[in-house]
Amino acid sequence: MHELHNLYKFLLPCVSNNSVSPILTGMQLDSRDVTLGNLFIAVKGYRTDGRFYIDYAIKKGAAAVLSESWNNTTVSKKYSYHTNEIPVVYINNLSQHLSDMAGIFYNHPSRFLNLVGVTGTNGKTTVTHLLASWVKLLGEKSAVMGTLGNGMLDNMSLSDNTTCSAIDTQKILDQFIKDKIVFVAMEISSHGLSQHRVDALYFKVAVFTNLSHDHLDYHGNMEQYLMSKWRLFNELHVEKYVINADDLIGCRWLYYLPQAVAVTTTRNLPFFWKGKWISVIKVNYYLHCTNIIFDSSWGGGIIHSQLLGEFNVNNLLLALGALLVLGYPLSLLVHASSQLQPIIGRMEVFSSNGRPTIIVDYAHTPDALKKVLISIRQYCYGQLWCVFGCGGDRDQSKRALMGYVAKKYADRIIITNDNPRTEEPQSIINDIMYGVGLSNSKKIIKIIKNRYSAIRTVISQACSEDIILISGKGHEKYQIIGNNRIYHSDQDIVKKFLKITYHDSI
Incomplete structure (x- = not known):
């Protein structure tokens, strides 16, 4: 439980001048889910506006409300109390701060996990499931967050979105800590990045799969779509990077990320590349398996995979690169590769x-x-x-x-x-x-x-x-x-x- 004024520095000037600082039992974006003592977050969403449900949330038991400002006025000018002394705090650009607020509330659980974020147009689900499966095969407790759901591979809860809300993301990661999970692979969508849902997370590794035409109904054009993906590598807390060098955008990004791992299935690394790498030597394709002979900065080997298709060769090597930079031994990863299962609904x-x-x-x-x-x-x-x-x-x-x-x-x-x-x-x-x-x-x-x-x-x-x-x-x-x-x-x-x-x- 937390006091309201502890949640975010922007609230201090407002809350500290008033006597009421409620104890909060949780954070909710949906007024229908509010229970006694919750902090209700009222933001304008894609389909509805949470600010119209403030009264309902208070009737449900909300102890306080944080709301998006109506007219971009400062928080100090808009701070007020409800008739029954429930504080309602208005903040400009509230959505941009939710990840940090939820992180504070849940004690920033991502700091205590091996968290790998995977973004790109295609391949996110496959790469995240490969990562979690590989780590599980090596004897560690792992989980995924993404399109197929959230949780351990054999016990996932369905999710409405590829990337959860900022609040749910921190809440789920906190539960993973309680469940003794040590490794999490997370799909990060362009929507999630542009809406700041993962801004306050601490990623050990960020993986880029590829970029091609998608979601232009939301982003408007390819440049905006690209820039939303770039936020993960340019603005957020990330220690290491793994980049698909076969993709034109990935190849461009390598120029700005010299500490990254470059992954290629063509053996053609960028001429300027001096960093770590993984490259394919030869691939044998069969209808029910794929054998990948590769070399890398860590040494070479043969991956015997049940996954089909050239693009899955790339997905496998991207997952391999992320685990190698985290310190997992190459020999153990190669040995376990034959046990990796195809992902449901993917080839x-x-x-x-x-x-x-x-x-x-x-x-x-x-x-x-x-x-x-x-x-x-x-x-x-x-x-x-x-x-x-x-x-x-x-x-x-x-x-x-x-x-x-x-x-x-x-x-x-x-x-x-x-x-x-x-x-x-x-x-x-x-x-x-x-x-x-x-x-x-x-x-x-x-x-x-x-x-x-x-x-x-x-x-x-x-x-x-x-x-x-x-x-x-x-x-x-x-x-x-x-x-x-x-x-x-x-x-x-x-x-x-x-x-x-x-x-x-x-």
Whole structure:
């Protein structure tokens, strides 16, 4: 428990001049979650404005309120008391201070953890899960925070966002300390960085995977998107860096981060690079495993991986680099690598005798879809099918690009619904079709809006030597149509129809 005036230096001039300094039992951003003694944080969010719920939070038992200022006045001028002597403090740019406030409240738990932050357009989930899994295999208690949830790998709680709120992030890290966890791998989204959710964390390592077209509905343009990612490496508390040197942005950032570890799958390090490095010598790709021969500043070795695709070679080496700079022995990491499991919904392979091979993946950006299709092509002896759609009420500018990628790298295309949300599905499909360029394409393209029917159709029509990529939803167990969230699992549908089709053929 903490007194209000201990939470943040900006409050001292206001609180110290008044007699009331309540004891606080917790911090809440959602007025519905407020319990007796909580500090309610009232900020303007993406969908609603917490300042309209101050009275409700007080009725629920809030002991104090910190609110975003209405008109950028100073905190001292806007400090006031509620009628029942509940302090309400107004602060300019409150969201920018929440990470630090929550850090103070929870005693900055990140200082006592091996915390690795991973950012980039694609690969965050895979890299964080590889990190936590690798450390667990070496006998240490580890956890992840990200798209698939928060917690230890065998006991994760679902999360609404890739990166939690500033308050929840500190709260969860504090619980990890209580649970004796020593290593945490955290996905850090561009939204989380631009909204200052992780500003007061202390990262042992920051990892950059790649940067390509995504979230422009939020950031506006690629430059703003890039700068949000750069905050992790330029403005926050980070001790060491691991950078993907194969990415053009990563290569540029290495120039400003000479102490970083450069990771490349091409053996072509930047000409100016004098720092530590990891480089691929040779890779052998098979449908159910990948063997990576590599060299590095720590020595060389062979990683026997169950993960598929060239991009996963990069993900593996980025995770390896982060653990090496933390002092984990190379020999132990290499020895344990064969036990690393594929991540759910990431290049997840399903097969049945005499039936097409099906791969479910989360790829939902043009670059991710391109990399997945290129990787799958080397395993495919028949036709390569691609089933995909694009999310509604989100970045429209990437839809045509994804259509173009599907047309270029797949043999047969089925366009279906992803999460149309409140947008008209046909409008989304029209945007995709603009990139596909139907009139100029000789490839077979079908539109089946119902995703269940699309998957059923492609499984029934594909041959045994074909490979089907079902892309966009990956691990997700739902589909958002209108304002309704209904149950949907690409994996469950695939399992159902592979089994039905197989038994029907006997």
